[in-house]
Amino acid sequence: MKRPEMTFLPQNQSVPIIEGSSVLETALRNKIPLAHSCGGMGSCTTCRVFVEKSVENLNPRTEVEEDIIEGRGFAHNERLSCQLNALPGLVVRIPSNPI
């Protein structure tokens, strides 16, 4: 049986998901470079990604995420990877210009 995976762009790299892990944790576990200045505490926004597939299945923004993005004009599919659960079939794009 195939293990559940998610995909990172622009690398176009699909990696296995461990249930309960964030997208940031999944990236780092698989050596995919993703900025994370605050270490996943939800206070820096450097870990943002754009969700390109499975937007409808995402966990709602956490209170921490809502607070830090307030007034920053984030798009509906622009999420903090440290606050976003990794899901099977999820595709995220890492921006070339981290904040």
Ligand code: FES
């Ligand atoms: S690592 Fe800082 S907000 Fe996600």
